[in-house]
Each structure stands twice: as structure tokens, then as C-alpha cells.
Amino acid sequence: MIGVIDYGLGNIRAFSNIYKSFDIPHRIITQKHELSGIEKIILPGVGAFDDAMKKFNTSGMRNTVEKMVFENKIPILGVCVGLQMLGNSSDEGVEEGLGWIDANVKILDTEKVSHSTKLPHMGWNTINIINKEELLFNGIHDKKRFYFLHSYYFDCNHEEDILTLTNYGFNFASSAKKGNIYGVQFHPEKSLENGEKLLFNFAKI
Amino acid sequence: MLHPRIIPNLLIHKKGLVKTVNFKNPKYVGDPLNAVKIFNEKSVDELIVTDIDASVKGDEPDYELIEKIAMECRMPLCYGGGITNAKQAKEIFRLGVEKISISSAAINNPSIIPEIAESVGSQSVVIVLDVKKKFFSNGYDIFTHNGTKKTGLDPVKFIRKIQNTGVGEIVINSIDQDGSMKGYDYKIIDDVRKTTSLPMTVLGGAGSLDDLGNLIKKNSIIGAGAGSLFVFKGKYRAVLINYPNQKEKIELIETFMV
């Protein structure tokens, strides 16, 4: 049973539609007791870092999720701002991040971006898969495209936590993983077939 | 490398999909849901869907239709038409839509922009400006209510005024070129491009893949929107949903992008 956390931000419906089309059992979680029996967690997120952290912290679900992730090793997938929340902090705001992956969120370095619309990084861009054996990307070829929409990126302090790199003026981590904790900067719920495959893979991990 | 977005533009009128010319004479082209489904299967980059009746009639958004459309889209969807407050925007996001577009609401009450941006983030707030060349000078006017109301506002000045208030994207829609399939209006595109570094999408006039290519050549990263091009085929403007396949799209972008 997949649990999609609805703490007020993110396209919850889109995740639900995809899992529904695969007939994969899933539940939208708005309260902590609904987390009972959940085997995998999706943590969506859009908008500003501080707003997301505040909403998640006051949702009443944070502690239970943290327990599930660290004590029961339940796999969790952070999406977009959901990935950024997994880090220590963000230059975008003042709130503390979850600190579950050692990384800091910084503004994208667009010095080498030649066109005039530097930020946000918006549109379909390619991912370069570092570890081709990684199950999250099973069946997804290298250099496939996903939809991005962000101005900040997840700056991992440990190279081994980086799953994929994407180029936008420079190479940044478009996805990361530490043990059972995963995060993607792009929007798999809106990345057509590639995104559907990734979400499917996550369900099967 | 980031690619420009090629975006079909769908208009809804009386529950049906229509195409207009200069924003007039809506011609029925079919069921919106079927079109969305087909575009989804064709893996389009993004989709813009606008209800052209809503602001004119002062109706609430058709939530039932929006929900059905959102269910079929596995790519970003921008919905617009008749959105005048943050409550409506929130409901539309809840139904699975990523971006909402506002036009007359932003012009009449620019403070709605930060209001909506605050609840979901500026990336989701798209401002659509329907523009028409002035008769006697080189400038442009913004029109609202489906091209029927002249606001007397200059698009460049208006963009300068609102660009830092929580806008995620600007869509420029040329009333003059709408449905003509004779090419984009590059003057207004250039004017707006010089004014703001916000993401931009343009609509109105695309008649061939080369038109999209030329837009990409001049702007690199931009949203190349098209209505008639992706809905009609051939000299009789036969209704047939079409969109370049992956190979054709990559070829187009790689040929034209500098």
C-alpha cells in the first residue's frame, strides 16, 4: 500500500491517477493514523521551501513518517520540493529541513545558461543515470527526459548519495538516495511514460 | 540540455473543443476529452486548455470537466477561463492541474496574483495577455473577455508592473494572428522578451513546424504554443489531431536551437 502524503502542497491527484491506472493500491494520507499499514511513502511538494516545511511540520504526520523511515526502513520518495525537504536547509528560506540526507538546497547557478529565461529551470531535461543498476530507474534509459520546474537544487555533500545528474548551466543532482530514502527534483507524476515507469518502479522496490 | 516546450492550445466553448480565427467564429472541432487523451498518447510537452466562455458569462469553472481532463494528462496542464479568485484556483489545483492562467482577473485586480501565488507558489500562476496591434501606431493593446473588451493597457507596461508580484509565466496570445497559420507576431514577442526574464509562451499564428522552429531559433528556451497547427490538417483544414513524434521533435529542436 502506497501512501501519498497530503500536507497541503503538491499534485496529489496526479500520483493517485497514475497508481490507479496501474491498479496499485494507494491511499492519500492527511492524518497520521492513516499511515498504518503503509509500505511506501511519497512526499510531494511544490512552491516555497519554508511554506512546505511549515505545513509538513504542523501536519501532525512528521513524527510518524520519520519513525517509519528510520525504524521500519519504509522507502520514501520526495518529489520536487519534497526532495529539497529531505536536506538540511535551503537558501530559499529560514526553516530547517528534515536533514534525512546530508545536503543543502541552493539556488541554481545559471551563469553558464545562455538564454534569457534563466530561472526557474522549467521544461523537459535529460537525466544521466550514475548507477545503471538502480531499481528506481529500471527500464528507463539513460538520457531520458523528465519535467522540471524549480529554481533551487539539492546540493549533496556526499557524491555517493547522487543517483542522477542533469545539466542546466552546470551538472546538478536531479535525484538522490540514501538507503531507503529517495528524492527526485523533477515531477514523475507529470513526466509521461518515463514518470509513470519511475513511480511504478518505486512501488515495486 | 533543456529543451523548449511545444504546447498544443485547446479552447473550450459550450463544452466542445473549438478553433477560432482572430478570436471569432468558433468552429466546432470535437470532444475535448478525446483530444486530450490523444495528445497525452502523443506525449506532448504540456497542454493549455482555456474555457473561452467563462469570463464572458461570469461562470464558475466547470470543475467536472477540469477533473476529467486532468485525469487524462500525464504532462503539465495549464487551465484557464473565468478564474477570479484564489478559492477557485485552489479547487482547480486540487483536481490535478499544475498551472492556472488568469487574464481579465489579473488586469482588473492585480493583487490576485500574489494572493494565488502565496497559496500554491508562483510557478503555478500564468498570466495570459490577449494582444492586438493598435490601429494607428506601432503599439499593442491588451484585450479581455475573448477579444471583445479593449482595456487600453499596453502589454509591455503591464508586464513590467506585475512581473515581480508572483507571476510564474507570461503567455502572449496574438489576436491578429490567431487561426491564420501565417506565423507568429514576432514584434510583440521580441518586445516582451526584452522586458522580462520570466518564462514565456507564445500563441497565435503557428502554421507549420518551421514556424515553431523559427521561434525557437530566435528565443532558444520558450513555450511554442499552437492551436490550429495541431488540430487541422491540409488545405481544407480537416480536423485531425496531430503533433510531431519524438524523433520529429528532436530533429526540429536540434535543427533550430542555437
Added chain:
Amino acid sequence: MMNNKTIKYQVCTNCVMDTSDSKITFDNKGVCDHCITFYNDIEPKWDTGDKGHKELEKIVDKIKNQGKNKDFDCIMGMSGGVDSSYLLYMMKEKYDLRPLVFHVDAGWNSQIAVNNIERLVDGLGLDLFTEVIDWEEMKDLQLSYFKSGVPHIDSPQDHAFFATMYKFASKHKIKTILTGGNYSTECIRNPIEWMYYQSDSIQLLDIHKKFGSIPLNNFPVTNILWHKIYLPYIRKIKTYRPLDYIPYIKDDAMNLLVQKFGYQEYPQKHFESRFTKFYESYWLPERFGYDTRKVQYSSLIVTNQMTRKDALLKLQNKPYDTETIKNDFEYISNKLSIDVSELKKYFQMPKKTYKDYKSQELIYNLGSIGMRMLGLEKGGKR
């Protein structure tokens, strides 16, 4: 009208039609009347060799003459299916005609169909004309058919297709309509009990009158007398089926289209429409016990394109995909703006037949007899 007679199950020893066609009869060798009609009435008069080719050339010359100095010399109905696609290819490339490709969008086009139409039209450099049926009216009519309880619920699409084509030809004074209908894959027809005449406008309008909720202002309605007598004999607008005059082997045609145009295959005949797919693979067989695959395979058997053994083997599988049927149910319900529970209700309601509503059946029967007497029609629907 309950049928209390239990018919003993019997299947033809030659093809795979069986007693699910309640009017079927068998000779003393167990061969059904469909086969007998084919062997006695159709096959002897069906020539795809020299004779057929010469006849077709005569027709083609006439079309070319009538079309001189016009933008196009005929219209060809195109659904995106194999038959009409192959017809298009043959008539343009081998017979040098200049057709206007005519497509009717009834709201159910699958992506594959739309893509295939595009590939053919682009690949052959032809002009396309599309008529889009008013979806709100189509939806209302479609729901009326569900509510009527009859088997032939795909009539709205078929009716719209022909009505639109005839109206277009009439309006623009085009003398020739070409369709992909053919003996090769359709010599054995769906029994009327399964699929009543889709062109019967009296039935269509009666069903709509009883169950529809919005008026049919834009929906194209044709009339059997208009398009079978007035158009061809008074207005001289003729309809031909060129695939009857030349060799047409389905598999070969498919391979050619795939190779030449990048055509995408359909899982089964008529699957270019998502509704027809649902209707033929699920609704008709599961609700009424009418499996159209039996008709299609039987046509292929008598024309030596399929063995009876293969057909029987294939028929052992369900006609619909058990994995995706739930999605199809949802899709159809969604499109028709009803709940899945409402669609299920229609599935379970008492079964009706075309006889329960007004019809022009008498005219069809008289017409059929007349046509056969004049030698103008071979075999045909029963």
C-alpha cells in the same frame, strides 16, 4: 419477449458460425447457410482476376472522366482501418485516382487511428476533409441506444459515417464515393439479430425520441431510400467497393501499410474506434452472447485466409482483455458523463431487439429481394 426454446448448440463444420445466430440453418453436412450463400451466390460472381481488374478499370476511367478539371475525382471514406487505408493506397498509387480523403470524427477516435490517417494522408500526398459530429448530440444518442436495450448500440457512429459522406457528396455534386467494404474480409455479415441495419433512420429517431434528452439538431441523419435509390439513380452518385475487384489478402495489406507508411496495427478489426472496440469485444459478446469474431473469422475461412482450426483456437480466448476491461468501462462511462454503476445497469437490463422499436425493416426486405432479383446484390445480410 422471452424465448423459452432452448436451441441445441451447433457450430458449422466449414466456418465457425454457430447457433448464437438464432436464425442459422445447416445442411445435411452441417454446413451453415452463411457458407452456402457465399459459395452459391457470392463466390461464383466474385472475380478478382482479369475480369475483375477490367471492370475496375472501366469504373476508374469513368471516375477520371467525371473528375477532369476538378480538385479531386472521388471521395474515399477513411476510418484509419486497414481496409480503407489499403484502398486509399491502391486507388492513388495503382489506379491513379485523385481522391479527397473523407473522415468522420464521431468523438471516439483512438490515437492509433488518428496517427494512421495522418501517415496515409501525408505519405500519399492527399487532401483530407473531416466532418466532426456534435459530441453532445452524439453522447445523447449513444445513451439512448444503451437505454433502449438493443444489441446494435454502435449504430450512431455507423449511421453518422454514411450520412455525412452521402450528404457531402450530394452537396458538392461529387459523383463517386469509394468505400473499403469488401468480400474478402466481410463476405459473411453480422446477422441482423446482432446488428440491425445502421442506416435505418426510423429506428434511430424512434430510439432517440423515447430515450433522448436533447434535440438532434446537428446530427446527420440519412434515409435508406435517399441513399440507395435517390442518390444513385436520380442524382447519379454511385458508391463502389473497389476492393471487391482486386485480390485483397488482409495480412499482405497490413504488411504493406506498415512497411510503406509506418502504419500501426490494431489488435482486432474495428478497433480504430474506442467505442467499437468496447462494443464488439465486450458488450455484444458478454451481454448478448454475440461474438463478432465468429463472423470475421468465418469470412477469412471461406476466403482461405484462415483455417477453421486456428479460428476455433482463437475463439477459446475471451474477446476482451481482462486486464484493461475495467479501464475501458471507466473510460466509456466517463466519456458519456455517467457513472460506471449506470453503465453496469444498462448491461444488466432486459434485452430488447430492433423489433421493439419502429423501423423500416419492410423496406429493407423488399429492397433486398428486389436487388437480388435484379442481380444487383450478391448474398447480403440476413
